[in-house]
Amino acid sequence: MIPKANLHAPVYGWQNKFARTCWSLVYYTLFRLSPTPLFGFRRQLLRFFGARIGNQANIYPSAQIWLPANLEMASGATLGPRVQVYNQGYIKIGKNAIVSQGAHLCASTHDYDDPLHPLVLAPVTIGANAWVCADAFIGPGVDVGEGAVIGARSVLMKTAAAWQVYAGNPARAIKQRAPFGGQQ
Template sequence: MQAGPASPARNKTPMEGGASFSARHRCYRAAFGIVWLLLARWTPPCCHGWRRWVLRLFGARLHSTSRIYSSARIWCPAHLLMDCHATIGPRVNCYNIAPLRIAAYAIVSQDAELVTGSHDPDNPAHPLVAAPITLGAHSWIAAGAFVGPGVTVGRGAVLGARCVCFKDCEEASIYIGNPARLLRRRNITF
């Protein structure tokens, strides 16, 4: 039996080279990438207000005291919500295909990864799946830590450096390792 003609590009699955996102969404992200490169990527560390303005142009909801460093990578500004004094540090990768909320005084340190998307390993087509990430108030994602899809980091929780987290973190607790495991409770009041 001979195979039929190849399906048109618009009917291809991502496994066959088709797009995972609409053309409109891809244009939005391309426009944001160009604007970020031209207007924000090169700015000095003190220009948080300017970078907030650029992100808000593309739908980000940012408190006026939130801080985003110029080397941070934001995949979709419209899915970013940051409360007062929340910080995204240098070289942080926010692959936020689903909503990403960073609550008040939460800190995401340099080189951390916040990834709201993955692929379904049980489906041969490996479709993209997404779930939101929430970082609670006063939480701290330390340098190089990884937070996976659907994770809620509780108020005051700490993910240690290079920690890999795929499960929710309790409030006021410190996690270390790969996979993340509870080290101890924090001796702190907010």
């Protein structure tokens, strides 16, 4: 039998909920309504809320970020239009990586074997020079290797090897990608 005290225990404390409420107010007024070219302004807003954002990272105003404090982006990384960053768990995006329009990064799931379905945090890492194409879904706990390409509308639920191209649902490696810039 499940103790009644655990049935309605909050997953997140009041500090987290307060931070997300403040972020929502800023997101829907300043971030979302900012003109597209103001990438530096949006970087500063995210940094104010605890994100670790490298210089020259580009975040489009329609990208949705659940909790900035759980986001790290290296210099030159891009979050395109309408990207969903559902980062209850930590999400790290490497240098010059691109997450294209409509893609969804999800860093949490639920334990479906437990009747209460508790939250399980599982970080997501997008390697340097990787490309998550339009409308792709990257699941919890997934590492996208350096230079990997996850094709449009693909669903990736397992680690993607470096410099491989993946496509489909579920995503499968379909070909090797040539490293550029002398990288291996």
